[in-house]
Amino acid sequence: MLNFDIDRLREILDVLSRNKSRTFLTGFGVFWGVFMLVGLVGGGDGLKGLLSNNLAGFATNSAIVWAQPTTKPYHGFRKGRQWNLTYKDVKRLRAQVPELDVITPTITRWGSNATHDDRSSSGIVKGVLPDMQRVSEPKMLYGRYINQMDIVQGRKVCVIGKQVYKNLFPKGGDPCGDVIRIDSVYFSVVGVNYADGNMNVNGNDQQAIYMPLSLVQQIYNRGESVDMICVTGRPGVTMSDITDRIRTVIALDHHVDPKDEKGVMVFNTEMMFSIVDNMFTGINLLIWLVGIGTLLAGAIGVSNIMMVTVRERTVEIGIRRAIGATPRMILSQIIQESILLTSVAGMSGILFVVLVLQELEMANTTNGVVSAHFQISFWTAIGAVVLLSVLGVLAGLAPAIRAMKVKPVDAMRDE
Secondary structure (H helix, E strand, C coil), X not given: CCCCCHXXXXXXXXXXXXXXXXXXXXXXXXXXXXXXXXXXXHHHHHHXXXXXXXXXXECCCEEEEEECCCCCCECCECCCCCCCEEHHHHHHHHHXXXXXXXXXXXXXXXXXXXXXXXXXXXXXXXXXXHHHHHCECCCEEEECCCCHHHHHHXXXXXXXXHHHHHHHCCCCCCCCXXXXXXXXXXXXXXXXXXXXXXXXXXXXXXXXXXXXXXXXXHHCCCCCEECEEEEEECCCCCHHHCHHHHXXXXXXXXXXXXXXXXXXXXXXXHHHHHHHHHHHHHHXXXXXXXXXXXXXXXXXXXXXXXXXXXXXXXXXXXXXXXXXXXXXXXXXXXXXXXXXXXHHHHHHHHHHHHHHHHHHHHHCEECCXXXXXXXXXXXXXXXXXXXXXXXXXXXXXXXXXXXXXXXHHHHHHHC
C-alpha cells in the first residue's frame, strides 16, 4: 500500500513545496522534537558518565567514621570535649561488628611539601594500610600501591598522586625508584596513583602522597591516634542497618553518648550512592517525558497541517476519484506525504544532534582520554528511526481517512 515510485515521489514533493513556509515550520516541529529527545538522552548519559567518573573506584557499600567535638554531656564530661579515634577502635569494630568486611584506618597531614631536584609540590600526606585500596580503588599509572611488607618493615616508600607527579616529574616517565624529600625526610617512590575522582577520603587524591600508616605515626608523632576509619560491609549487608552499632561501639569506649551523631560522625556512602541512583532514575524519566512530549507535539502539528492540506485539495482528490483513483490509493498518498515530511525533518534532527553531542564529547576529552560519552547508542538511533516512521503513519492517518471519504460529486459541487 505504501510503495514509492519516482512519479509518486515527484508528486509528493510538488504538494509539499506549494507552501514552503508552512512545510518548513511543520517539519521544524518534528526536527525540534527529535533534537530534544535524542539530545536529552545523549546529554543525560554524558552527565551520568561524568558523575560516575567522579565517584569511580569508591566502594558503594561503605562508611567513613571520624571524631568531632561532642555535642552532648555524658558520664560527667561536658559537651564540646575533643577526643580522637585510636588504632584500638579498629580491633573493637572487628570484634563487635562481624558484618564489616574491610576496616582500615587513615591519618592525614595537610600542607606538606615534596621536592625532587629543583621541583617542588604541595601535597597531602596520607598514612594508609594496604586495605585502603579496597575502599578507594587507586588507578596505578606506574608501580604499585602500599603493601603489607612496607608496613611490617617500616619502609620509607610513598605513592604519589596525579598532580604531585606532574609537578615533580614534568617530563613524565616512570618515577619508581626515584627519591623525593617530604618535610625533610627522604622517601622512595614506588607508584603513581592517577585516580582523579572527586570522591576522596580526607583530601584530594590528586594531591595525595600515600605512605605506610605506621611510618606516618612515627614521623609525625601521632602515637596510636588515627583521623578516620573506613569500613565496608560484607556482601548482602546494608550499611544503613549497622551504622548505629558502629557509632555505639566507638562511642562507649571513649565516653561519648552513643546517640551523639555529631560527636561520632558516620558518613554512609551507600546512602549517597542510592540517592545518586534515584536522582538519575528521575532524570531519565523526565528526559523521556519531555522528549516524547515535544516529539508528539511536532507529530500533531504535522497531522493538523496535513488536515488543512487535504481540505485545500478537496477538488483535486474528487477529480482523482472521478478518473478512477481508489480510496486506498488516496489513503496511501496522504500517508506517504506525512511519512516523507516527518522522516526528512526527523533524520535532519538526528544528524544535527549527533554533531552537537560529538562536540560535547570532544570538549570533555583530555589527552585523548574521553571523560564521558555523550553520543547515543546504535539502538537508540534505530529506535528513533522506528519511532519517526510510526509517528509519520499516525500523523497522516487522520487526514488520509478524511481524504478517502471525499466523494467526487461533493468535490465537484464545492468547486
